[in-house]
Amino acid sequence: MSDRVLEHRLSPAFPKVRMISESITNMVGFVVLGILFWLDFYFAWPTWAFWILIGLVLFNIVGTIYSLIEPFYFYQSWSYQFNEEYLQLCYGILRKEWVIVPMTKIQSVTTTQGPIMKTYHMRSIKVETMGSSHTIPALEEEVALSLRQTLAKYAKLKEVDEA
Template sequence: MREEPSQQIDRRAIRVWQLNGVVTTLVFAIITATLYIVKGQYNWPDFVSYITYGLAALTSIYLLVAIFVVPYIKWRRWRYQIYPHEIYVQRGLIIITRTVVPISRVQHVDTEQGPFLRAFKLSTVSVSTAATTHQIPALPVEEAEQLRDDIARLAGVDDDDE
């Protein structure tokens, strides 16, 4: 099979994903805690407390996986490469997906930043075709902007050809 794409995304992506994981964990934790408190107040049947214990256990496991496992694998998998006529992206955790987007199909290219990405001075490039959107997450801001402009320029040139 074809070689995997050569470029890797910024290593700080791992930190960003870990932070995301922490936020999600917090949401779970709040739900669990609420259930636990409400249960105490209203004298609900016993199995509810088992549910809360279960939820608490799941939340802790989730936290561990979301901090120590998933971001590292994800980062290792994420790769991209820009050819003169196509964009080649690989992503995935267990199931690995490789995408080919011919530059001539590109409709527009954006860079976007969430709060965490901004904190690390990172940016996500997202490439839209008429049907799909593909992302290259967590590149240093300048690199992302350079990439965005490169793709846009290539797309423009390709359009002229046709």
């Protein structure tokens, strides 16, 4: 395949949403480490436990720095395209991956939305086939709902009412 960029991109708000999500995760990690340091002090754990905690703090700091940089590169690397025959995905920072999903193989198309994505009116789409599943991580809500309907129509999926 060529190195051309596919037609559609993720939501421009994706890096911000990803950074907020990662920041919350990192804060929880630092709170847990703070509690472990307090437990180390209170119960006078062996010295090696303190050094393990120091290593975990350094690891968490590196992870925090990475989580502030990675969303921008991730956003730049993601694109997708679809027509009546195929859904094409292209993503990857260090290793570019091209995925072509035939519409005839799609078994279900779902959208998901967490609380942070809901605040920014975004959804992710998950396309499942018999042997795999593929996710488009962040699209504007209207685009995601429209894409879900279009993919379902192209894949000839029937909507199931749960009563």
